[in-house]
Amino acid sequence: MTRLHNPTGKLADAPDAVLAERAGDGDVAAFEALARRHGPLMRAYARRLARTYDEADDVVQDALITAWKDIGSLQDGTAVKAWLMRIVGRRAVDAGRRRKSHGNVDEQPETADKAPTPDQAAVAGSARQALSTALARLPEEQRRCWVLKEFGGQSYEEIAEALGISAASVRGRLARARTTLVKEMEEWR
Amino acid sequence: MAMNHTQDCGRHIEDLSDYLDTGASPDAEHIDHCPQCQARLAGLRSLNAAAMELLDDDVASASAGDTGWLDGILANLKLETRAGRSIPLEGGDMEDLSATEGSVIAMVRAVGDSLGGVLIGRCRLEGDVSVPGAPVEVNINVSARYGYQLPSLAQELREAVLAQILVQTELNIAAVNVAFTDMRPPLGDGTRNAEAPESTEEGKQ
Known part of the structure; x- marks a missing residue:
């Protein structure tokens, strides 16, 4: 599929900071x-x-709505990517809370029931596929901490705030997640 | 329950993660010489490497296919615009006419973007725009393309913006201040309209 044309071609190679200022x-x-x-x-x-x-798509939509409302107050436009990711992280945690309060899902660890995409199938047998499988088996609270840290680049304090737990608990969950993941990756090898 | 995260040597995986992240540890002397710690560090490094590969894969599959999911989200956002302060216009006997600060800033952006080499960033109207005749300064951040003469570019922009504001509003413009806050690399040749053709997102099988 071809790339959608940009309404003003000049924006295509504009740096994040300029785009963030204009969006603001x-x-x-x-x-x-x-x-x-x-x-x-x-x-x-x-x-x-x-x-x-x-x-996930609902989370991205919520995050973009929030971002559009708040981007005028973003001080440092060069940090817009990290800022967007923080909003996604918070919205995803909120969505998880709503899901739990609506449904009566037990506290048992949830395993992600994601059908592998063709891309994932193509890399089966690779280290990243082993990690993907291991991640899906982690208890949700540990997986969240790990993803917020490693994919979202968030600090212990930011994760603690998003999850409503202490920074020490974040550290503990991350340690357990890493221990399990390292072990499973080693077994895969 | 087994304390999985405790090493036989007494070190915790948290300490090793911190060492990996920061490159420093008060316990570095031990870690550097402990085979167990070194093995765990190697495991953490492999995990980090796999995590980065997985993220790359995830991003590739998230952007695979059409952009319909994003188009729908963005279409909804367009319904909400930001007006800013109200700017009075003397409209004879009619109801008090007014423009909004947001519309004036949008106009400045449109004027600036129509000039070669200029991309407008933040634009602010300083002064009490809601009081007719009050002096107002227009402050504009500009991203400029390399290869343009900045002083003449600034002059061209100031004149174009001032002219357009005078036509469209009754603001008393005391100054148009232009700040170049960013420089962008030149575009190969004179093909100003075909911007950024170098990003070839498609063609990846």
Whole structure:
């Protein structure tokens, strides 16, 4: 599929900081350019945090709505990517909370029931496929911490705030997640 | 329950992760010489490498196929615009006419973007725009393309913006201030309209 034409071609190679400034001034096209540039990363991140792909797309939508409302108050436009990722992380955690309060899902660890995409099938047998499988087997609370840290680049404090737990608990969960993941990766080898 | 994260040598995986992240540890002397710690560090490094590969894969599959999912989200966002402050216009006997700050800033962007080499960033109207006749300064951040003379570019931009604001509004413009906050690399040859053809996202099988 061909690339969608950019309404103003000049935005295509504009740096994030300029786009963020324009979006902050209400320029929809600039915000759109940012969303198209970082949307795939936001979606990939949301997919690892959410239960299903549909939930992930809802999370990205919520995140973009929030971002559009708040981007005028973003101080450092060069940090817009990290800022977008933080919003996705928070929205994904919120979505998980809503899901739990609506459904009566037990506290048992949830395993992701994601059908492998053709891309994933193609890399079966690789280290990343082994990691993907191991991640899916982690208890959700550990997987979340690990994904927020490793894919979202968030600090212990940010993760703690998003999850409503202490930074020490984040450290503990991450340690357990890493221990399990390292072990499973070693067994795979 | 077994304490999996405790090493026989007493070191925790958290300490090793921190060492890996920061490159420093008060316990570096031990870690550097402990075979167990070294083995765990190697495991963590492999995990990090696999994580980066997995993320790349995930991003590739998230952007595979059409962009319909994003188009729908973005279409909804367009319904909401930001108006900013209201700017009065003297419209004779009619109801008090007004423009909005947002519309003036959008106009400045459109004027600036129509000039070669200029991409407007943030634009601010400083002054009390809601009081007729109050002096207002227009502050504009600009991303410029290499190869353009900045002083003449700034002058051209100031004149174009001022002219357009005078036509469209009754603002008393005291100054148009242009700040070049970013420089972008030149575009190969004179093909100004075919911007950024170098990003070849398709063609990847």
